[in-house]
Amino acid sequence: MQQNVTQAKSHTVPVDVLMDVLGILFNNDIPFLVDGINEHENTLLIRTTTNAKLTRHKKALENLKTLVSDYSYYRRESESGNFHNVETTDRDYEDDDE
Amino acid sequence: MTDIKRNCLHCGTPMQTQRSTKKYCSDTCKQAAFYNRNTQPPFTLNDKETIRAVEFEGEDLDEDHMDGANTVQQESSSDEQLPDKIPFNASRSVRNYDDTEPPLPFNVRKSTYQQTIPEPYHAKRREEDNTNVRSKRYHDTEVEEETxxxxxxxxxxxxxxxxxxxxxxxxxxxxPKKYWYGSDLEKVKWVSVRFLCIIENLLHFNNSNVDRRTFVLLNKAVKAMMDSWNYKYMPYNYPLKNEIRQQQQTIEKIAKSGDRSFRFALKKETKVKLIALRFQLADLVPRVKFKSLDFSK
Structure with missing residues (x-):
C-alpha cells in the first residue's frame, strides 16, 4: 500500500495569476489555505498540502512555481520578492492631496 | 527556482532558463531572430525550405530527428489541399506555436488560444504533431507517468x-546609448522615469476603489510632464510618445467623470500592455515614488 507523505508549502501568489494557480490546485485536488492577503503588493500567501509521492502533485507544484516565477520576471523581482532595480519600494499614493 | 532545459530558437544551443517563456539563449540571438522575422517575406506552403525551417526552428537535429524532419517536409510538400499562401500574421503564429518549444513529458494547455491559421493548415499541423519525432522521443515516459x-x-x-x-x-x-546620447538620453530618462511611475500607479489602482481626486492629480502630473521642455524636445525616435498621449487621454477622461469615487479596473489588453511597458522601461530607469518626482521641470 502506498504511504502518504504530505508536504506543506507556502507560496506568495500575485493576484494576476491567481485564477491560473487556483485552476491548478482545484484540478489536481490539492488542499490549500489562504494564510494572508497583502493588498499593497496585490499578493496572497497560500499554503498547499501535497502528497510528495504523487507525480501529479509534484508537477502541479512545479507548474505553480513556474507561473509565479514568470510573473516575477515581468515584475522585475528577485525570488525573494524584492525589486532588483528600484530606489523606493514603498508607495503611498493615497496620501497625496490635490 | 527550477531551471528549465531547452534549446535556443535561433541557434539551437542548449540552455537553462528559469523562465518558461524564454526562447533565446542570448540577446544576440534574440536580436538576430527579431531582424530575421522582420526581413522575412510572407512564405508560401510550396516553399519547402521555409516550411522546414519554421517547423524545426532552432532545434538540434540528430540522426533520429532528421528522419522525422524529412517526413514532415515530405508531408508538407505533398499536401495539395493546403492553401497556396498563408497571411503574414499566420506565419508569426506558426513561429510562436507551442510545438516550437522543447517537448514536455506532459500535455500543454493554454486556456483560450486565438487561432489565426487557416483551419486546413492547422489541422495538418495537429496531424504532424502526433506523428513527428518529438512525440516519439517521450513516448515511453508518457505511458509510464501520470498524465x-x-x-x-x-x-x-x-x-x-x-x-x-x-x-x-x-x-x-x-x-539606450546606441540610440541616444548626451542631453537626448537625459530627456529620455527624465520622461521614462515619470511614465513608469504613472504606469505603476495605474496598475496599483487596478481592481480597487479609487477617489476621483487621485486621477485628477495623476492627470495634472501627466499634463505637466507633457508640457515640460524635456518632453517637447524629446528625440524623434522615442518609441512611447503615442503611448503617453493615449494614457493621458484616458486618465483625463476618468478625472473628468462625475463620480466622487469609483471602482477602477483595467481592460485585459490594457493591463497586458502596461505590464509589458513597465517591464521594458525598468531596463532604463528605476522605480521612483510618485511624491519624489517633479513632473513640471
Whole structure:
C-alpha cells in the first residue's frame, strides 16, 4: 500500500495569476489555505498540502512555481520578492492631496 | 527556482532558463531572430525550405530527428489541399506555436488560444504533431507517468507576445546609448522615469476603489510632464510618445467623470500592455515614488 507523505508549502501568489494557480490546485485536488492577503503588493500567501509521492502533485507544484516565477520576471523581482532595480519600494499614493 | 532545459530558437544551443517563456539563449540571438522575422517575406506552403525551417526552428537535429524532419517536409510538400499562401500574421503564429518549444513529458494547455491559421493548415499541423519525432522521443515516459495537463497563464503569454512583438522598444531601453546620447538620453530618462511611475500607479489602482481626486492629480502630473521642455524636445525616435498621449487621454477622461469615487479596473489588453511597458522601461530607469518626482521641470 502506498504511504502518504504530505508536504506543506507556502507560496506568495500575485493576484494576476491567481485564477491560473487556483485552476491548478482545484484540478489536481490539492488542499490549500489562504494564510494572508497583502493588498499593497496585490499578493496572497497560500499554503498547499501535497502528497510528495504523487507525480501529479509534484508537477502541479512545479507548474505553480513556474507561473509565479514568470510573473516575477515581468515584475522585475528577485525570488525573494524584492525589486532588483528600484530606489523606493514603498508607495503611498493615497496620501497625496490635490 | 527550477531551471528549465531547452534549446535556443535561433541557434539551437542548449540552455537553462528559469523562465518558461524564454526562447533565446542570448540577446544576440534574440536580436538576430527579431531582424530575421522582420526581413522575412510572407512564405508560401510550396516553399519547402521555409516550411522546414519554421517547423524545426532552432532545434538540434540528430540522426533520429532528421528522419522525422524529412517526413514532415515530405508531408508538407505533398499536401495539395493546403492553401497556396498563408497571411503574414499566420506565419508569426506558426513561429510562436507551442510545438516550437522543447517537448514536455506532459500535455500543454493554454486556456483560450486565438487561432489565426487557416483551419486546413492547422489541422495538418495537429496531424504532424502526433506523428513527428518529438512525440516519439517521450513516448515511453508518457505511458509510464501520470498524465498532467500543464497550465499556462494566458496573461503571461500575452505579455511575452507583446514584449516580443515590440522587441525594438525593448532593445532601445536595454541599450539606450546606441540610440541616444548626451542631453537626448537625459530627456529620455527624465520622461521614462515619470511614465513608469504613472504606469505603476495605474496598475496599483487596478481592481480597487479609487477617489476621483487621485486621477485628477495623476492627470495634472501627466499634463505637466507633457508640457515640460524635456518632453517637447524629446528625440524623434522615442518609441512611447503615442503611448503617453493615449494614457493621458484616458486618465483625463476618468478625472473628468462625475463620480466622487469609483471602482477602477483595467481592460485585459490594457493591463497586458502596461505590464509589458513597465517591464521594458525598468531596463532604463528605476522605480521612483510618485511624491519624489517633479513632473513640471
Amino acid at each position: 498532467y495537463e500543464w497550465v499556462r497563464s494566458e496573461l503571461l503569454d500575452d505579455i511575452a507576445d507583446y514584449v516580443q512583438d515590440n522587441y525594438g522598444t525593448t532593445e532601445m531601453f536595454q541599450y
